[in-house]
Amino acid sequence: MSQKMKVAVVEQFGKPLVFQEWDIPTPGPGQILVKTEACGVCHTDVHAAHGDWPVKPALPFIPGHEAIGRVVALGTGVTAVKEGDRVGVPWLYSACGHCEYCLSAWETVCAEAQFGGYTKNGGFAEYLLADPNYVAHVPPGLAATEAAPLICAGITTYKGIKVTEAKPGEWIAISGIGGLGHLAIQYAKAMGLHVCAIDIDDGKLAHAKRLGADLVINAKAGDAAAAVKKGTGGGAHGVLITAPSLAAFKQDVSMTRKCGTCVLVGLPPGEFPAPLFDMVMNCITIRGSLVGTREDMAEALAFAAESKVKADIELQPLSSINLILERLEHGDVASRVVLDFASR
Amino acid sequence: MKAAVYSAADKAPGVFLHIKDVPRPKPKDGHVLLKVLACGVCRTDLHIAEGDLPPLQDELIPGHQIVGKIGEGGTVDLPMGTRVGVSWMGGVDGTCWYCQHGMENLCDQPTFTGYSVNGGYAEYVLVRADFTYPLPDEMDDVHVAPLLCAGIIGFRSLRVAGIQPGERVGLFGFGSSASLAIAILQSWKCEVYVATRGESHRKMAESLGATWVGDEDVKPPVPLDRAVTFAPSGKVVLAALTSLRKGGVVAINAIHLDQMPAFDYDTLLWGERQIRSVANMNRQDARDFLKLAHELKIKPQATVFSLDEANQALLAVKEETDQGSAVIVP
Numbered sequence: 001m002s003q004k005m006k007v008a009v010v011e012q013f014g015k016p017l018v019f020q021e022w023d024i025p026t027p028g029p030g031q032i033l034v035k036t037e038a039c040g041v042c043h044t045d046v047h048a049a050h051g052d053w054p055v056k057p058a059l060p061f062i063p064g065h066e067a068i069g070r071v072v073a074l075g076t077g078v079t080a081v082k083e084g085d086r087v088g089v090p091w092l093y094s095a096c097g098h099c100e101y102c103l104s105a106w107e108t109v110c111a112e113a114q115f116g117g118y119t120k121n122g123g124f125a126e127y128l129l130a131d132p133n134y135v136a137h138v139p140p141g142l143a144a145t146e147a148a149p150l151i152c153a154g155i156t157t158y159k160g161i162k163v164t165e166a167k168p169g170e171w172i173a174i175s176g177i178g179g180l181g182h183l184a185i186q187y188a189k190a191m192g193l194h195v196c197a198i199d200i201d202d203g204k205l206a207h208a209k210r211l212g213a214d215l216v217i218n219a220k221a222g223d224a225a226a227a228v229k230k231g232t233g234g235g236a237h238g239v240l241i242t243a244p245s246l247a248a249f250k251q252d253v254s255m256t257r258k259c260g261t262c263v264l265v266g267l268p269p270g271e272f273p274a275p276l277f278d279m280v281m282n283c284i285t286i287r288g289s290l291v292g293t294r295e296d297m298a299e300a301l302a303f304a305a306e307s308k309v310k311a312d313i314e315l316q317p318l319s320s321i322n323l324i325l326e327r328l329e330h331g332d333v334a335s336r337v338v339l340d341f342a343s344r
Numbered sequence: 345m346k347a348a349v350y351s352a353a354d355k356a357p358g359v360f361l362h363i364k365d366v367p368r369p370k371p372k373d374g375h376v377l378l379k380v381l382a383c384g385v386c387r388t389d390l391h392i393a394e395g396d397l398p399p400l401q402d403e404l405i406p407g408h409q410i411v412g413k414i415g416e417g418g419t420v421d422l423p424m425g426t427r428v429g430v431s432w433m434g435g436v437d438g439t440c441w442y443c444q445h446g447m448e449n450l451c452d453q454p455t456f457t458g459y460s461v462n463g464g465y466a467e468y469v470l471v472r473a474d475f476t477y478p479l480p481d482e483m484d485d486v487h488v489a490p491l492l493c494a495g496i497i498g499f500r501s502l503r504v505a506g507i508q509p510g511e512r513v514g515l516f517g518f519g520s521s522a523s524l525a526i527a528i529l530q531s532w533k534c535e536v537y538v539a540t541r542g543e544s545h546r547k548m549a550e551s552l553g554a555t556w557v558g559d560e561d562v563k564p565p566v567p568l569d570r571a572v573t574f575a576p577s578g579k580v581v582l583a584a585l586t587s588l589r590k591g592g593v594v595a596i597n598a599i600h601l602d603q604m605p606a607f608d609y610d611t612l613l614w615g616e617r618q619i620r621s622v623a624n625m626n627r628q629d630a631r632d633f634l635k636l637a638h639e640l641k642i643k644p645q646a647t648v649f650s651l652d653e654a655n656q657a658l659l660a661v662k663e664e665t666d667q668g669s670a671v672i673v674p
Binding site for chain 1: 510532533632639
């Protein structure tokens, strides 16, 4: 059989992706083959293609960890999905299922975890293999292009909000109203929280208002931490930092309410000095959060299926991938770019 | 001043309280004297008046959902004329093991408004200043009064049940407290399943937007994450328990239950289901709930009675003749 598929491949770190035709893979035991309908493009794809992080993927590889598609073939022993199911192949491609983290619903930090579009070939391709036990199940009524950004950007912000432990009726401050932040506002409102949005762009803050933010603060206009403390009566119970800026990190820790939690989900290169005095005097927790578990995934998608959350998306063909990655690198993407495999 | 007084020694059939003149309370350190503007009638008042709860003193003025205006003892923080609410917890010792562990609702030496001290079925009431809650102008006397116990303790029940946003929650019994809790649950985006006896209660649950409404002994169509019972009946607790998924929690919002029937552990509780009781409330529950109620514009239905009609008000609660809450306006 001469079954071929178009793929975009990283052959060398820091170089543009190369378009090639590869054989469509055959699912082995316990694997499934997914025909890609859409795949979101995440800033992590830029880091992957550049080899920015300490643990680098093995070359050559296909990036993309926001792939949505139909199951078209099953390997032996697969019962969790059936042909025709619409699934998502996320960053958490698979995990061991038996370590202390997997057993306590923290499979996201499993040491044996594989990562989509990083240690496993991802969705910048017409087909990809996936682990049926770790795919996202896309609820009916949700378009592939709408679901794509939710299986990384969506779940990341949703889980980040959860681990702030802010309760309904309490305040959450969301710093950075871009691809992640605009979803975070919608999730937070859907979870019954009061939302304070912080950015340095008035246009993004106006958008935040439209999405339901109760309070918006331009960090350029003065002391944002003081403004949040005033507007929320003592600081936000939870703070979610999506802004990829170290300056934002420092400022955002200071807007956390006493005994509150400030959650980091962005990964700007570098380190930031923790404001020790504030942290100790106010008993503030700073915690990191990485994507989310399968349960988080189901919940995050359910909100979208109920029309409570909708990503702003820009559709592009796979052939534009190098231009998109360049734009992401330069901060020139207003929303989430989704590769649409229906348009070619 | 005029007051409605319970007397342990003097109980005529059909009469819960005696309307009579009593001395106006004298100001005391750390206390404020309130001119009572409204006082909600709670089922607990009925339990007191019927002797279900053991009397703590020979004569008592019940009432613990008090809206009043500070007449004497005002401070910088609570100036004269401030309109405040007072609830069931009228004071704690602040030093016992529970108070020091964030559980002042379980204080070893608590003051219960309208039970261990005189309450609001009167023209004036003396209360501890640090157990009053200033009320926003938008919340009027009659409609905020029922929030002060039914609302706050209903809210605490949701907290004790450990409800998370989006969960499936059962409300078993649908009186005043549950009808306030449903608004909170909706703001938390929960699916609310209501099981209650009485057509009028079911109609009210439907009109307030419950996901599902059924009779008390009908099992909801899906397993529930959490349930809260509001009826003073052990059978209802079992009905709630039967409706839970494994690991689910039922919280009992009742100060008094008729009795807990024997039940089958293997099918009803095993699977790490939990039964929790809800006892009293703490001041943070009150502040958080009143803030939320203000934001959500929660406005209970209320029927107004005069102080002279205090017995009729209690009867209305006993016989569930009125929808919504009875409120005494002296």
